Amino acid sequence: MRRAVPNALEWNYDMPDNSKTIMEIFTDFVCPWCYLASAVVEKVEQSHDIEVHWSPFPLHPDTPEEGLELASFLGPNLDAVHERLYALMDGLGLEHSDRSKTYNSRLAQELGMWADTKPNGRALHRELYRTYFLRGENLAQKAVLLAAVERAGLDVAEAEKVLDERSYSDQVDAAWRRARQMQITGVPSFIAGNYLTTGFHPADELEKFIEYVESQQARA
Numbered sequence: 001m002r003r004a005v006p007n008a009l010e011w012n013y014d015m016p017d018n019s020k021t022i023m024e025i026f027t028d029f030v031c032p033w034c035y036l037a038s039a040v041v042e043k044v045e046q047s048h049d050i051e052v053h054w055s056p057f058p059l060h061p062d063t064p065e066e067g068l069e070l071a072s073f074l075g076p077n078l079d080a081v082h083e084r085l086y087a088l089m090d091g092l093g094l095e096h097s098d099r100s101k102t103y104n105s106r107l108a109q110e111l112g113m114w115a116d117t118k119p120n121g122r123a124l125h126r127e128l129y130r131t132y133f134l135r136g137e138n139l140a141q142k143a144v145l146l147a148a149v150e151r152a153g154l155d156v157a158e159a160e161k162v163l164d165e166r167s168y169s170d171q172v173d174a175a176w177r178r179a180r181q182m183q184i185t186g187v188p189s190f191i192a193g194n195y196l197t198t199g200f201h202p203a204d205e206l207e208k209f210i211e212y213v214e215s216q217q218a219r220a
Contacts, residue, residue, distance in 0.1 A: 028059035033200040037188040039092040056109035067101040104140040110168040124152040
């Protein structure tokens with residue numbers, strides 16, 4: 001379902017000089033639907049001229065450093081949910097393993113915003129998802145995050161400084177506030193033009209959303 005979001009385009013991004021559609025996507029590295037969406041977006045980018053910006057969202061911001069059992073959220077439905085998710089991940093070619101816990105992703109989000117300033121920053125986004133969904137590792141641990149940075153081919157020493165100094169904490173806070181202002185309560189959430197749609201969408205559905213936004217922009 002899509003809905004209008006007043007002033008959604010009041011971002012801190014430089015607007016392009018061409019007619020390329022900008023899409024902001026709110027996600028969390030411990031959200032399985034966001035992991036799925038990351039693969040769908042890459043497919044859609046191959047057929048649509050869009051500019052994508054990834055923004056962090058606090059899915060479970062109060063999760064302690066040691067993590068929480070997924071069963072505490074899903075109870076007896078855990079196996080059925082995993083079965084459905086893993087089938088979708090297999091269909092999109094996403095690697096995964098069985099998980100029993102979720103972890104605090106705040107530091108990973110700060111590191112993701114740092115990576116977005118780098119030419120190949122999306123490689124770290126992919127690796128952070130894989131760190132959790134394939135490796136099952138704790139994204140709240142500094143050593144785990146720096147290992148992901150190394151696998152992504154980014155500067156480990158610079159990343160360590162970012163984590164130690166919390167250099168991107170204010171930027172993450174700002175993104176969380178923007179999500180609240182737009183009344184976003186779940187992820188993934190996609191914003192293009194002044195329209196928002198929330199939840200996992202297969203590629204054809206996401207393409208329809210983009211095409212709808214483009215048609216509205218053309219009429220403006």
